[in-house]
Amino acid sequence: MxxxxxxxxxxxxxxxxxxxxxxxxxxxxxxxxxxxxxxxxxxxxxxxxxxxxxxxxxxxxxxxxxxxxxxxxxxxxxxxxxQQDGGRGAKPRRRYQCDRCGAVEESDTDLTGQRCRRCLLVDPTGPRGRFQPLDERCDTCGGELDADGRCLACEAEAEATYDGRFVREGDGTVSALW
Structure with a gap:
């Protein structure tokens, strides 16, 4: 080309x-x-x-x-x-993120270590990143994370357990009142 x-x-x-x-x-x-x-x-x-x-x-x-x-x-x-799944709306198994440009792709096949096509399109002369799987489970309880990477189950438990001694900040984080 x-x-x-x-x-x-x-x-x-x-x-x-x-x-x-x-x-x-x-x-x-x-x-x-x-x-x-x-x-x-x-x-x-x-x-x-x-x-x-x-x-x-x-x-x-x-x-x-x-x-x-x-x-x-x-x-x-x-x-x-x-629409490779025939339009049934089935979710791909995993999401992967490029370690250079941050592009996220969903795939049924393992993309770990594969080179990012978006890096080539954005900067054809620059180095290309590689895809790494996104961690989509909470480290504490194993529950699903929301789009921002937060576990709503753990946040709800923290609020319920400590009877108001914790407060939810404007950015969604839960912190202790001292």
Missing amino acids: TTQQIKGLAERYEKAVALVEQGKVAPVYGQDGVYCVLNGEGYAYLVNLAQESCTCPDHQYRAKKLGIPCKHLIAAQLVRER
């Missing part, structure tokens, strides 16, 4: 992630591998993953010239990857 292709792919990937996060990508009912993708101006484009085609002008002209996919095609591929 040339530097121009890498830059173009990185830009399109970032825009594709934004489209997916905004919910602007949806499968077309009854057509396997065909997705409808809305752009920022509200135009809808059809993406066919089997044919690697998109109805947008970028795919028809600039993407073919550079030899890289358009953001709509990348967005549809991202949605397809996230």
Whole structure:
């Protein structure tokens, strides 16, 4: 790949992630591998993953010239990857975090030690990080942690056990009153 292709792919990937996060990508009912993708101006484009085609002008002209996919095609591929379980909504087994850029990925397969693709897209010339599993269980009780990494069961027990001698701070931590 040339530097121009890498830059173009990185830009399109970032825009594709934004489209997916905004919910602007949806499968077309009854057509396997065909997705409808809305752009920022509200135009809808059809993406066919089997044919690697998109109805947008970028795919028809600039993407073919550079030899890289358009953001709509990348967005549809991202949605397809996230729906590998057939749309049943099953959770992946583990979450992994890049030790360099902090990107978090969910996967059914073990990603421990694998190189981060996001590091390559963000800074193609810089070093790439490796994925490490996120600790999703409380060290004290073994319970599940919330999105902020706190164990609500342990916090509730601390508040109940000490009859108000502990106070919950504004940031959610529990500390003793002296």
